[in-house]
Amino acid sequence: MRFPLAVSLCILFPAALCAQDKKDIRPGDVMIEKYLAAETDKLSAKFLDGAKTIDEWKQKRPRLYQEYMDMLGLWPIPEKTPLKATVTGTVEAHGVVVEKVHFQSKPGLYVTANVYRALNKEKKTLPAIVYVCGHSSKGRDGNKTAFQDHGFWFANNGYVCIILDSLQLGEIPGVHHGTYGTPWRHIKEKNQPENRFWWHSIGYSPAAVECWNGVRAIDYLCTRPDVDPAKIGVTGISGGGAATFWIAAADERVKVAVPVSGMADLESYVKDKLVNSHCDCMFLYNTYQWDWTTIAALVAPRPMLFANSDKDAIFPMDANRRIITKLKKIYTMYEQPNFVDEYVSVGGHDYRPDLRVAVFRFFNKHLKGDTTSKVEDCAQYTPIKGRDLRVFPEDADVPKDALNARIDETFIPAAKVASPEKGKFAEWKKEMIARLRGQSLRKLDALYEKGTPVPAGKEEKRDITIKGEKTWTPVFITEPGIDVLGFPLLSKGTIEILYVDREELNDNKGMDLFKGKRFWVLWPRGNAMQPEGDWRRKTPPNFVERSHVLLGRTVDDARVWDILAAAGHVREKQKEGFSLAGERQAGILAAYAALFEPSIKEVIVINPPKSHKEGPHFLNVLRVLDIPEALGLLAPTPLTIIGGNDPAFDRTAEIYRLAGAADKLKRK
Secondary structure (H helix, E strand, O other), rough: OOHHHHHHHHHOOOOHHHHOOOOOOOHHHHHHHHHHHHHHHHHOOOOHHOOOHHHHHHHHHHHHHHHHHHHHHHOOOOOOOOOOOOOEEEEEEEEEEEEEEEEEEOOEEEEEEEEEEEEOOOOOOEEEEEEOOOOOHHHOOOHHHHHHHHOOOEEEEEOOEEOOOOOOOOOOOOOOOOOOOOOOOOOOOOOOOOOHHHHHHHHOOOOOEEEEEEHHHHHHHHOOOEEEEEEEEEEEEEEHHHHHHHHHHHHEEEEEEEEEEOOOHHHHHOOOOHHHHHHHHHOOOOOOOOOOOOOOHHOOOEEEEEEEEEOOOOOOOOHHHHHHHHHHHHHHHOOHHHHHHEEEEEEOOOHHHHHHHHHHHHHHHHHHOOOOOOOOOOOOOOOOOOOOOOOOOHHHHOOOOOOOHHHOOOOOOOOOOOOOOOHHHHHHHHHHHHHHHHHOOHHHHHHHHOOOOOOOEEEEEEEEEEOOEEEEEEEEEOOEEEEEEEEEEEEOOOOOEEEEEOOOOOOHHHHHHHOOOOEEEEEOOOOOOOOOOOOOOOOOHHHHHHHHHHOOOOOHHHHHHHHHHHHHHHHHHOOOOOOEEEHHHHHHHHHHOOOOOOOOEEEEEEEEOOOOOOOOOOHHHHHHHHHHHHOOOOOOOOEEEOOOOOOHHHHHHHHHEEEEEEEEEOOO
């Protein structure tokens, strides 16, 4: 019996099937949600990166393809290492041979799959389908076994079909929910809250794994003598629908794509908060700040059926309508308006007979050129036992070198930063900062390309209530819609120190080091000392943090913006330079701000983390450098690291030495 997809979703995504929690809404929630909505509207107007004609689109497309692959974490395109494809057994049913296959998309990253082919196969090559699975939990058998009726239909109707286990729910389970906050929710004994926000820092999303596994599945199909490599299609529902987009946009060998309930848009994900109903495999990190539907546009002009259901709570019809309207524009620009179509089934988030038949007919027409054969639903093919379809029958058969459970740690390599050559520190620093701006701090990049600093924050005196106490304070508006708190302490006269604080660090003693100094304390966005109060944090689903990356930022890079806006305000008030300081992650935020603010005369970081894996988190930053190198970029600005005797900061000392500024670094 089919394991209903809706039941699987209820287990894996309880937020998808219940009303949003509207209790405990805080003023801080209202502020950040309005800000995110405004940023969403800006990006939603950027379909096709502004291309209005096919010539403009074709000119932009090579760059956009590279950006797309980069946002997935697949640029440069990984080496295609030997697949080591192995058939561990076969089973026959419904006139079909099912091969139990595994291959390695990367060394140690095992993909378990079933290949369906006709029992009495003809001596000719056939079109092939890559079927990518949604979140249907089938335990140790792998979620490929939930969709076997599709495999039987394709094999009985003139196709070869490979059904892939997904990373999370395959025979060798990995993780999809790293930033969602419950990585191992699908394995009861491992299910504990955990936030892997370091995925943002390395630019890792399981979407990249699902895409790459699909690309390598095509490589495998192309080695088979029964497959026509010029006729490859891809399809799947839910997570498989998303993977259909990822794979088809990445690989031109996909000639026909049928994503089923696999993509909404930024308005849906962010403004309507439906990011809360999806795991991380549904998203790339929007570094280059695209309109989301531009991803789907990369499939054009190849035939695509955009299939959905009218009562799907997590892929709602208003988003579907916006997407298909945009897709029709790009296909019309290609003069192929009939190559894109939509199909809407009546019902919720699941397959039904009419939906499956629509999928099959589309492949027949566009992959086989067959518009006359009768198409029947695949429900006639009763499933066989999932255990009989296992690639690895017993736990002892699972390869000992499998990396699936920890592939997030190695899939994207961290940067290995070469030291500056003697006498060339300035050039090295300029190049590294340019890479930081381009890969991790894109909002800053747009300004500094024009030679423009972050606009100084506007100060207002405002009556506020903090922890039940009424008071007034200067409030900084650091960008439209964002208010942060800057509190003057002994600040009459020239300000000597701008101290960045994170109130949630209750044992923060950093300010005690500056007794007697004239300083201001700045609380960047996202803590309880905000004028509007902190936004609500709930793990899962980490709405604010995950929404930011869909808009091309992180909360921490936005905090750097807050610091720069406050620093600009101080710069405008006085001629003298001043120091930036902070403890732990706040100290690193201050250090990054100092890279872009010329009036900073000294940086003081207290008990800093050794790596961005601990935080703070900027998109892709570990692909560029890590904290010790970032601190080295401050040279020749004087830098004091209190609690900086860890060997990791020897790297900072080395860079200061090569910059000829060894005397400007103090480690205490």
